[in-house]
Amino acid sequence: MDRRKAKAFGERMEATLNAGALALMTSIGHRTGLFDSMAGMKPSTSHEIADTSGLDERYVREWLGAMVAGDVVEYKPDGRTYRLPDEHAASLTRDAAPGNAAVYLQYIPLLGSVEDQIVECFKSGGGVPYAAFPRFQDVMAEDSGQTVIPALLDHILELVPGLTDSLKQGIDVLDVGCGSGRALNIMAMEYPASRFTGFDLSDEATSAGRRQAKANGVTNLVFEARDVTKLGTPKQYDLITAFDAIHDQAEPASVLGGIADALRDDGVFLMQDIAASSELHENLDNPAGTFLYAISVMHCMTVSLASGGAGLGTMWGEEMARSMLADAGMSRVEVSLLRHDSQNAYYIARK
Ligand SMILES: C[S@@+](CC[C@H](N)C(=O)[O-])C[C@H]1O[C@@H](n2cnc3c(N)ncnc32)[C@H](O)[C@@H]1O
Incomplete structure (x- = not known):
């Protein structure tokens, strides 16, 4: 030794x-x-x-x-x-937002709160469902309130050429796994001629989104608490977004297939997901690597496995994401990184 x-x-x-x-x-x-x-x-x-x-x-x-x-x-x-x-x-x-590190440190006790159930899963398999994380939606809203919201209008939407002009003229937009709907509320206020819809499993989250829309006086935005596994809305949307909402799906292939189907022929899918490789050894220089694999064990992978799902995990990575997008029928994919958000990649996918 x-x-x-x-x-x-x-x-x-x-x-x-x-x-x-x-x-x-x-x-x-x-x-x-x-x-x-x-x-x-x-x-x-x-x-x-x-x-x-x-x-x-x-x-x-x-x-x-x-x-x-x-x-x-x-x-x-x-x-x-x-x-x-x-x-x-x-x-x-x-006041330090979007640079308030304390927001993210809340994940440590949040994840620790399900440790007993996770230990059981190591022995017997299965997973811990979303309902076991009582503070998840609040912390997630604060998290994306720093990573997505401040950059949404000026940087994230600008990644798609011509998108902000289309939004000004009026298009149909769906946010899949919208959580508390902050991104939708911002977009609905900025682009009153467009129509926005948010779907999320969580009643608590969609109710929060609805309350915010009412407080904002926004009328071009609806929320529905529903499962997006089988969207069943063919050719209804010009833009579909998913912010950090694909890798923890129970059936991500079905969700992506439904998204491709729900896009109009010239529609765009804008997916924010963790910037990683599908290969562990290529993620070793990721400064947040330990945290990201840990959040996968304690949340993203386990909530998927809890529904008998694929359990892709937080670090499913770009290779797997591209392959699944292609299988879903979205083979034209560009991936961008934004300076403000080193943890995420922004996929722009078209049929
Ligand atoms: C990591 S959170 C991201 C939330 C939100 N997009 C944000 O950035 O704040 C993932 C969201 O996906 C939702 N979700 C997971 N599986 C779903 C499904 N099958 N149908 C609808 N929503 C789902 C969860 O309830 C959760 O709100």
């Missing part, structure tokens, strides 16, 4: 324990609004921070201990004051 290698690995595991703990504490800092309260506060005691945040001081003080030990918050022992430096607030507050 190489003792130096063993020692270095042991130290790495210790650092991982701290990093995992910091992820949990960061999620709590986000959900309780502590980072938002602390941003811009002068050095303050735990009582002042708890009062400003409307939270229990004992919990806040212990949380601050983790934040100081984790080098997120600065501490002055003489006065026992804490300060969140502006440079750290810039990655942790709601």
Whole structure:
């Protein structure tokens, strides 16, 4: 045994324990609004921070201990004051969106909440269904609220030549697996002459989308809680979008076939999905690789397997995606990467 290698690995595991703990504490800092309260506060005691945040001081003080030990918050022992430096607030507050890393760190406790069921699946197979992840739709909406929404009009739609002109003139658009419908709401407001539809399995998500549409005064947008496995809407749409919604399908081949069928002859399918190779060894330089395979085990693959599905997994990759798009009848495919979103690839597919 190489003792130096063993020692270095042991130290790495210790650092991982701290990093995992910091992820949990960061999620709590986000959900309780502590980072938002602390941003811009002068050095303050735990009582002042708890009062400003409307939270229990004992919990806040212990949380601050983790934040100081984790080098997120600065501490002055003489006065026992804490300060969140502006440079750290810039990655942790709601004002920092779309660069708020705390949004994504919420996935760690969210995934951990189903660990017992996942361990059972390792023994007996099967999967953990969507319904077992109570906070999933909220976290997902915050996630795509940073990755998709701010770039949607100026960058993502611009990937398809002529699309924004068509949207101005009026076309039919479907978003498959639309979640809480933020992307649809933005598009429906921007392009009042077009007609937008969102389908998602989740009642909770489609209701949120509908509420937002009502609040926005948008009338060219409908949501339906329904399964997209068999779309059955031939030649009805000029544009179909899927934001991070294909790889976790139970029957992705059927969904893609239905999408091809639902497109008019000159229609476009715009699919955002994880930028990866289908080959593990080609993903090893992906800075988020461990997280992406982990989210696959704990969510994307397991929700598919829970319905007896294909279990493609988060890292199904470009080779598999191209092959499945071609099998579905969409053989003209271009793939683009956008600077703001290194984690995703944008597929523009046509029949
Ligand atoms: C990873 S989330 C993405 C949500 C949304 N597009 C976004 O970017 O925020 C995938 C969504 O697909 C939905 N979904 C999964 N399988 C589905 C199916 N067979 N029919 C309809 N929706 C489905 C889930 O309910 C979930 O909201």
